[in-house]
Amino acid sequence: MNDQQYLWWQTGIIYQIYPRSFQDSNGDGVGDLKGIIKRLDYLQWLGITAVWLSPIYPSPMADFGYDISDYEGIHTLFGTMEDFDELLKEVHNRGMKLILDLVPNHTSNQHPWFLESRSSRNNPKRDWYIWRDAKEDGTPPNNWLSVFGGSAWEWDEKTGQYYYHAFLKEQPDLNWRNPEVQEAMFNVMRFWLDKGVDGFRVDVMWHMIKDARLRDEPVNVDYQPHMATYEQLLHVYSTDQPEVHDIVRKMRGVLDEYKERMMIGEVYLPVHRLIGYYGVNNTGAHLPFNFQLLSLPWDARQIAAAIDEYEGALPANSWPNWVLGNHDQPRITSRVGLQQARVAAMLLLTLRGTPTVYYGDEIAMQDVAIPFEEVQDPQGLNMPDKNLSRDPARTPMQWDSSEHAGFTTGKPWLRLHRSYRRRNVTIEKEDRYSMLCLYKRLIELRQKEPALMTGAYIPVYADQHALAYIRQDNGASKYLMVLNLSNAPCYFTPKNFPFTGRVVLATTPELEGLTFTNTLALGGAEAVIMKIE
Incomplete structure (x- = not known):
């Protein structure tokens, strides 16, 4: 590929906004679209090129918007369709792109489609969902489990059948084997x-088709008591079925009716399964999310091996991507600590592929301890003994040192971190040693250097402390990244790789401008980008 062939989603930086928690404009304690509009200048300043919004559609909010009752509207909590139109216009006015969450696997049980489906066994929309008779003893059709705990089957007294829900009982799964369901959702996309x-x-995305025979799932012999009850089984029949790739290909076909539109797939699968979602000859998702950095131990050798496996598995002409955090996982700063989170930022923004930044990670927001009586997340409420609430990573954005961190004039829907008065956008903007300034400088460097934005990835070295790799474009530009993922000092003295490099960016700014030849000593949790001369 030459530079002219790269599209916006390959060269850009995606930023995930959890709308409830970004900025409240009306004092009700919940973020909204007008609030996001207010903060777009900040995102532009940071260097963000694409904004992804978690769901903003009408919803009873059983799962905070992932239970949709109208795919073509805006929840009044977030504003109006006019507010959305204004947001879209303002995003585009700043040269940025807008990506929406699409939730095609399931609807709310309040969606008109499900209300019809549930009304009688012979309703025309009955087959839009997955209905089955009970076994002879009255038990559910099979042993499938809900991600949020308990059986994935809910008995409907009125029509005398069970319906399937992979998540809450308020989120019945659509039957994607039905062509009418497919066309209805494709029309939602077109809207x-x-x-x-x-x-x-x-x-x-990997849930969208289920085994046609609804076979029982095998027991997970590696299950441990601390794990979610869902993990008691291996989900070989309820997820990742071969037919799902045909659905993804059709969705891609809808996108291809328009110019330069893209599709990200949420797919929690091992790399060898994940890459199937790119589709044959890249006719599937443009970016099946690569979540390895969310789950791998923070270990240089394991991460180096995972990068190599991923790079080696990618289909020809497909584009990689990396994610450090999202609304379902503990924040990176809480997972690896404040200093290593700086190293993680450098990793995210110098690997080959499109990076996705989760709101607040750029100011080192941490998971917030939410007292149990304040827990909102159904995953946490349904399995209280497992400590699986996702609320700690969804708390309001910390903008300034004022009351409620500048997020709202009312009472925030979730509490803020105790440290927000010293860890916020306003303070960190003025501190060259802050996480925010590190993110801004990393993004600036990445976006102006073709080697870092679209260049090749060349592994160099990994040991129990450090990870090193090169990014190089077709020209003479070559950068060497050396990252110490341990908290002990380390030495980078690679055999068979003589180098002379000047540090252009470092997690410890005092290293910048120094030149090193053939050897480099790094302190614990230090990382550098060197321009190779």
Whole structure:
């Protein structure tokens, strides 16, 4: 590929906004669209090129918007369709793109489609969902489990059958084997694409088709008591079925009716399964989310091996991507600590592929201890003994040192971190040693250097402390990254790799401008970008 062939979603930086928690404009304690509009200048200043919004559609909020009752509207909590149109216009005015969450696997049980489906066994929409008779003894059709705990089957007294829900009982799964369901959802996509939305992040893409025979799932012999009850089984029949790739290909076909639109797939699978979602000859998702950095131990050798496996598995002409955090996982700063989170930022923004930044990670926001009586997340409420609430990573954005961190004039829907008065955007903007300034400088460097934005990835070295790799473009530009993922000092003295490099950016700014030849000593949790001379 030459530079002219790269598209916006390959060269850009995606930023995930959890709308409830970004900025409240009306004092009700919940973020909204007008609030996001207010903060777009900040995102532009940071260097963000694409904004991804978690769901903003009408919803009873059983799962905070992932239970949709109208795919073509805006929840009043977030504003109006006019507010959305204004947001889209303002995003585009700043040269940025807007990506919406699409939740095609399931609807709310309040969606008109499900209300019809549930009304009688012979309703025309009955087959839009997955209904089955009980076994002879009255038990559910099979042993499938809900991600949020308990059986994945809910008995419907009125029509005398069970319906399937992979998540809450308020989130019945659509039957994607039904062509009418497919066409209805493709038309939902067209509704937003016609408005000018630039793409979709597709929720639980690997769940969308289930085994036609609804076979029982095998027991997970590696299950441990601390794990979610869902992990008691291996989900070989309820997820990642071969037919799902045909659905993804059709969704891609809808996007291809428009110019330069893109699709991200949420797919929690091992790399060898994940890459199938790119589709044959890249006719599937443009970016099946690569979540390895969310789950791998923070170990240089394991991460180096995972990068190599991923790079080696990618289909020809497909594009990689990396993610450090999202609304379902503990924040990176809480997972690896404040100093290593700086190293993680450098890793995210110098690996080959599109990076996705989760709101607040750029100011080192941490998971917040939410007292149990304040827990909102159904995953946490349904399994209280497992400590699985996702609320700690969804707390309000910390903008300044004022009351409620400048997020709201009311009472925030979730509490803020105790440290927000000293860890916020306003303070960190003025501190060259802050996480925010590190993110801004990393993004600036990445976006102006073709080697870092679209260049090749060349592994160099990994040991129990450090990870090193090169990014190089077709020209003479070559950068060497050396990252110490341990908290002990380390030495980078690679055999068979003589180098002379000047440090252009470091997690410890005092290293910048120094030149090193053939050897480099790094302190614990230090990382550098060197321009190779």
